[in-house]
Amino acid sequence: MNAAIKKILRNPVGLFSIIIISIYTIVAVYGECVYRYNKIKDQTPSYQETNLDNIYHSPSYKPGDNFLGTDGLGRSVFPRIIQGTRIAFHVGIITSLIAIPIGVLLGCLGGYYGGKMDAIIVWLYSSVSAMPGLLFILAISMVVGKGLLGIYVGIGFTTWVGVCRYIRAEVIKHKNRQYVKAARALGYSDTRILFRHILPNISHIIIIVFSIRFPAAIATEVFISFIGIGVENEPSWGVMIANARTRLWEGIWWEMTFVTIAIFLIILAFNLLGDLLRDIFDPRLN
Amino acid sequence: MKNETLKIEDLRVYFPVKQGLFAKTVNYVKAVDGLSLTLKKNQTLGVVGESGCGKSTLARAIMLLEKSHTGKIIYNDQNLLKISSGQLKKIRKNIQMVFQDPFSSLNPGMTILDLVTEAAIFHKLIKKENKVSYAESLLENVGLSKKILHRYPHEFSGGQRQRISIARALSANPEVIICDEAVSALDVSVQAQVINLLADLREKHQLSYIFISHDISVIAHISDYIAVMYAGQIVEQGPKDTIINFPIHPYTQALISAVPSIENDIKDRITLNGEVPSPTNPPSGCRFHTRCQYAEESCKTNVPSLKEVAEGHLVACPIKAGISQL
Numbered sequence: 001m002n003a004a005i006k007k008i009l010r011n012p013v014g015l016f017s018i019i020i021i022s023i024y025t026i027v028a029v030y031g032e033c034v035y036r037y038n039k040i041k042d043q044t045p046s047y048q049e050t051n052l053d054n055i056y057h058s059p060s061y062k063p064g065d066n067f068l069g070t071d072g073l074g075r076s077v078f079p080r081i082i083q084g085t086r087i088a089f090h091v092g093i094i095t096s097l098i099a100i101p102i103g104v105l106l107g108c109l110g111g112y113y114g115g116k117m118d119a120i121i122v123w124l125y126s127s128v129s130a131m132p133g134l135l136f137i138l139a140i141s142m143v144v145g146k147g148l149l150g151i152y153v154g155i156g157f158t159t160w161v162g163v164c165r166y167i168r169a170e171v172i173k174h175k176n177r178q179y180v181k182a183a184r185a186l187g188y189s190d191t192r193i194l195f196r197h198i199l200p201n202i203s204h205i206i207i208i209v210f211s212i213r214f215p216a217a218i219a220t221e222v223f224i225s226f227i228g229i230g231v232e233n234e235p236s237w238g239v240m241i242a243n244a245r246t247r248l249w250e251g252i253w254w255e256m257t258f259v260t261i262a263i264f265l266i267i268l269a270f271n272l273l274g275d276l277l278r279d280i281f282d283p284r285l286n
Numbered sequence: 287m288k289n290e291t292l293k294i295e296d297l298r299v300y301f302p303v304k305q306g307l308f309a310k311t312v313n314y315v316k317a318v319d320g321l322s323l324t325l326k327k328n329q330t331l332g333v334v335g336e337s338g339c340g341k342s343t344l345a346r347a348i349m350l351l352e353k354s355h356t357g358k359i360i361y362n363d364q365n366l367l368k369i370s371s372g373q374l375k376k377i378r379k380n381i382q383m384v385f386q387d388p389f390s391s392l393n394p395g396m397t398i399l400d401l402v403t404e405a406a407i408f409h410k411l412i413k414k415e416n417k418v419s420y421a422e423s424l425l426e427n428v429g430l431s432k433k434i435l436h437r438y439p440h441e442f443s444g445g446q447r448q449r450i451s452i453a454r455a456l457s458a459n460p461e462v463i464i465c466d467e468a469v470s471a472l473d474v475s476v477q478a479q480v481i482n483l484l485a486d487l488r489e490k491h492q493l494s495y496i497f498i499s500h501d502i503s504v505i506a507h508i509s510d511y512i513a514v515m516y517a518g519q520i521v522e523q524g525p526k527d528t529i530i531n532f533p534i535h536p537y538t539q540a541l542i543s544a545v546p547s548i549e550n551d552i553k554d555r556i557t558l559n560g561e562v563p564s565p566t567n568p569p570s571g572c573r574f575h576t577r578c579q580y581a582e583e584s585c586k587t588n589v590p591s592l593k594e595v596a597e598g599h600l601v602a603c604p605i606k607a608g609i610s611q612l
Binding site: 182183187197200 | 346349351374375378379382383385386387390391392393394395396404405408409451454458
């Protein structure tokens with residue numbers, strides 16, 4: 001594991017993506033603190049305060065002024081992007097926390113036991129992946145109500161399929177290795193072999209899958225919020241783009257531009273990191 | 287007889303051949319077909335045969351890693367194929383295995399310490415706190431340094447890994463160790479070291495081995511008793527010296543004459559034509575008749591059974607066995 005971290009940091013692309021992801025993480029944590037602070041104080045946070053005297057203020061670099069300009073309700077864009085980062089990280093982490101355990105568990109069980117269990121799991125993930133994901137998320141947000149909860153549940157319960165497939169294939173590959181046969185010969189139970197012997201050898205896949213799932217979840221959330229069935233009354237990046245779109249033709253470019261850059265950078269960084277992790281961990285390339 | 291450890295009776299391992307839309311079983315690959323063996327205490331039983339004759343399947347069947355169709359594997363008066371999984375778990379640690387490929391048989395993600403002590407902890411032979419000293423004594427047994435405890439398998443050579451595999455097999459304190467081509471993947475010089483190590487350990491820990499190999503010179507070196515396998519069946523078995531010096535079955539004769547020798551140049555080497563018959567459709571009668579130079583018409587129809595020609599020496603060839611008795 002240490003060797004992998006060294007390899008990433010030595011690679012310029014890896015270093016770049018790690019720096020970007022670190023900055024975003026710090027920003028997201030800061031955003032969370034601001035959000036919590038305002039919630040405890042029970043006050044309207046500054047990024048939600050409307051100031052109708054100051055709408056569509058263009059970016060200014062004077063200290064104390066609106067750094068990235070203001071939007072149509074006079075709200076400063078910069079803190080709203082920070083809050084968008086917070087929401088994006090929430091979505092990325094929580095959907096991964098839903099999808100990865102489901103995918104890993106089902107993939108392990110199906111791959112290891114085979115037979116009927118495998119047939120049922122393959123049938124299950126084939127059925128889920130046959131449904132258009134967006135419609136599924138729509139349906140869920142209709143049931144649990146609009147907002148972040150619908151997005152967490154909707155994305156979480158549709159994206160485990162990829163994880164499951166990947167893990168299942170790896171488990172099938174490993175279960176015929178001799179070290180697994182040796183473990184069976186030593187009399188270990190199936191659960192011990194599966195979770196103590198096979199899973200540690202494929203755990204790098206979980207890291208890779210996380211680095212791919214995270215930006216995908218963010219992109220999905222942005223899109224869903226953009227079309228207006230996702231986050232409401234909170235500055236998600238999707239909501240901000242949807243708002244900025246209306247006045248773009250009048251030359252109000254800053255909100256759209258900065259939000260897009262924010263999305264672009266984090267997704268780029270995660271995708272580059274994901275590719276790099278796959279290169280590093282793929283034994284065929286070593 | 288009390289000095290028997292493991293007894294195999296009429297073991298058959300068939301793999302179904304499935305075909306068609308509904309995976310109908312159309313035939314069976316008869317990898318091991320009616321095989322009986324007896325392993326005596328503190329002895330080494332060598333099983334020799336060419337590739338594809340079912341040696342490794344036999345090893346896996348004894349370890350219960352393959353589902354056997356019929357037969358008995360008797361250990362301590364219990365048929366391992368019949369007892370419950372709870373009882374089996376207790377017995378399993380008494381029969382251990384050393385695998386052929388030292389590069390894939392060790393879990394790459396575990397340290398040597400965990401590899402060699404996990405089984406002992408799992409079977410409650412030692413407590414977790416004592417695992418370092420236990421591992422050290424095991425490594426000393428197999429001739430490795432104590433310093434390697436916290437290293438990973440990929441840092442070692444083939445011979446060292448095979449020693450680690452042996453240490454792992456020993457950790458459960460077994461009575462029987464099955465070595466499935468345990469030295470075939472190693473260099474000749476390392477082979478000798480590992481074979482001698484196994485022989486030493488046998489004396490020290492009162493072990494019994496079933497030693498499986500395609501190399502009759504290795505088998506001759508380590509075994510007390512040899513069984514020759516052909517197409518899933520045993521064609522000849524007996525004490526080592528008898529088999530090596532006075533082979534009776536034509537197949538055994540061919541195997542032994544194929545061993546290269548420095549001292550005497552063998553002129554009349556017996557060469558076998560053709561290949562091992564398909565285990566799906568084995569030849570009728572004697573399975574060796576398609577390649578046997580002594581084959582007669584009756585060999586094609588009569589299935590030979592093992593007949594005792596001398597004490598403990600069994601041969602499944604009525605023609606040659608008859609000659610030797612004259």
